[in-house]
Amino acid sequence: AQSVTQLDSHVSVSEGTPVLLRCNYSSSYSPSLFWYVQHPNKGLQLLLKYTSAATLVKGINGFEAEFKKSETSFHLTKPSAHMSDAAEYFCVVTLMTGGFKTIFGAGTRLFVKA
Amino acid sequence: SAVISQKPSRDICQRGTSLxxxxxxxxxxxxxxxxxxxxxxSLTLIATANQGSEATYESGFVIDKFPISRPNLxxxxxxxxxxxPEDSSIYLCSATTPGTGELFFGEGSRLTVL
Known part of the structure; x- marks a missing residue:
């Protein structure tokens, strides 16, 4: 069975401090992993994706994520938070073996304090 | 990439009507x-819109309640x-291009049912 677990429903950081949003996955197949961001009243935007190339993936707006197969994790990080990073973040697994299936995590709300 | 336009962006509707x-x-x-x-x-998949044929619905969603068309690509x-009132929600259109697994999203339609 496939699943995605975002370990924190809410994360609060101060501006200028590091961000860590945690995601663990379970998959019987080789998944593609994604992080999407959703700002208020907006659709989802792709931050970054892992598709079996480099395990450290760099995305937009200074975000990056590391795929760790041994830990089945794909945590999202950013060295220094900005106020504009306040949003909802979704970890997503996509399976393209024998069809197309996407599994969304429950989401993590990031708050950034001035 | 793909840009998705969705409309209406929001609407307020009366019970018993359709949108x-x-x-x-x-x-x-x-x-x-x-x-x-x-x-x-988080996001819940309603259905996959198939070009020129009936949509493929997920468990818990039926065609009579959520009819879908896709006349072209x-x-x-x-x-x-x-x-x-239980249908009050955001409805998001999404699409993917071959082989990437990446999803593109519209900005959503925010529906309020009174």
């Missing part, structure tokens, strides 16, 4: 999807029929 949401993609995509996002929640509609 059709339109989704236009600026390029040819392989698959189109409709999601529902209830307040503070770049356009789809979702109708929410016989609405009740």
């Amino acid at each position: 059709t949401i339109q989704c236009q993609v600026d390029s040819q995509v392989t698959m189109m999807f409709w999601y529902r996002q209830q307040p503070g929640q 770049t356009f789809s509609t979702l109708t929410v029929s016989n609405m009740s």
